[in-house]
Amino acid sequence: MRIEKGQVAVVTGGASGIGYGLAEELAARGVRLVIADIREDGLAAACEALRAAGAEVTAVVTDVSDAAAVGRLADRSMTAYGRVDLVCNNAGVVCPGAPMWQQDDHTWQRLIGVKLLGVVHGVRAFAPLLIEQGSGHFLNTASAGGLSPLPGRTPYAGTMHAVVGLTETLDVELKQVAPTLGATVVCPGLVDTPLGQNSAALGAIQLPTGSPSMRDLAPDGILSPREVAAAALLAVEADRVHTAPGTGVAARARTRVDALLADIEAEEKGRGPGPEAHGSHAAGGGRLR
Template sequence: MRITNDQVAVITGGASGIGYGLAEALAGRGVRLVISDIREEGLEKAKVSLTAAGAEVTAVVADVGDAASVRALADRTVAAYGRVDLVCNNAGVVSPPAPLWEQEARVWELMIGVKVLGVVHGVNAFAPLFIEQGTGHFLNTASSGGLAPLPYLTPYTTTMHAVVGLTETLDLELKRVAPALGATVLCPGLVDTPLGQNSAALGAIDLRAGVPAAMQDAAARFGEKLSPREVAESALAAVEAGRVHAAPGGDVAERAQARVEALLADIARG
């Protein structure tokens, strides 16, 4: 999908991190924005900043885990602009570092509610609008953890794999309706965002004692952090190229290749 200055984009989790980076990148292309977040104060700050930079922005507080809230977001978008061209299902949280058998049920419920059902609700609310127009694209944020396992972050890794599979299948289903419809999944490596702090605010993890050692070890393995704007530009390039996967980051492709090779080797042994 070619991104042009007459379009409208919706971004969940748009108050900070990758969501805000997407908003900046799209605003730079003249796209009108609807940014959404569950954090009202952060959302207002983001709107003020983007507006000051010249963007046309509508801000809508929404909980992506609530289907009615996301439908209301779609209604607000249509009321404000009459159309929508790109929906970035980006809102996210991270799980605490612990082996699977020590992960609490509430963490699973939050991760699934935000990262999996959040994307499902976004697709259900906006796909009918795309289909009616005959054009439109979903950009669903996952992680490199959706392409290869991340030990001690099983709820996070599980939901990221789900978003990857969901998006791959969604793209096929949309293209059977109309060739100008599609979907892309964003699977970046380590990104310099406040995801940990935001997840703590939502009760997903506890940062009162500092960043857990397992998270620090993971960060060290993944190398240099990407900026949200770098990730956003990579994602939008993939959208414009019609690619289903965007995976910025130094070693993401290598880790994904190692996983696929191990998978094929296991299958071949059978």
């Protein structure tokens, strides 16, 4: 999909971080914006800054875990501009750092509601509109934690792995409808965003006083939101399903894939001939165990 002046993009979680970086990058290309966020004050400030830079922006306070709210976002987008070309399902929170067995039900529900169902609701609300107009693209934000294990953050990693698989399948489904439709998932490494602070403000985590920022944790290997946004939009224009900007992300993903293939290949080598090689058993209806 070519990103061009006059198109319309919807960005959830658009008040800060990667979402705001996407809004800035799209606005610089002359794309009209609908930005959504659950934080009304942050959304107002983001809109003011974008408009001051010359962007055409509509703001919609939205809880992406609420399907009806995302439906209203789609309605507002169509009322404002009459079309939507790019849907960036980006809203997110993080979870507390703890082993999987210590993560409580509330954490799982919140992460599934925002990080996974937020994408599902975005696709369900906007896909019919893109299909009807015959063109458009979804850009779903996941994480490097969706490409490899992330110990201590299982609810986050689990939902991010789900978003990666969901997007891969969505791209196939959309292209079965029309080759002008598609989906991309962005899986960045460390990004300099206030995700931790925002998650704490929303009650998702407790952030102790003096906690280090993302930049403090990795001063030399961290991306800016605009860098992630630029990589993501480049992947959209190239019609690539995956983009994973960031130091070491490819190596971590390769390690996981190599381990996966090694397990599958070891299983295949250890397996005897299949039922088709034993005609008498297959014909006799032998029991599978």
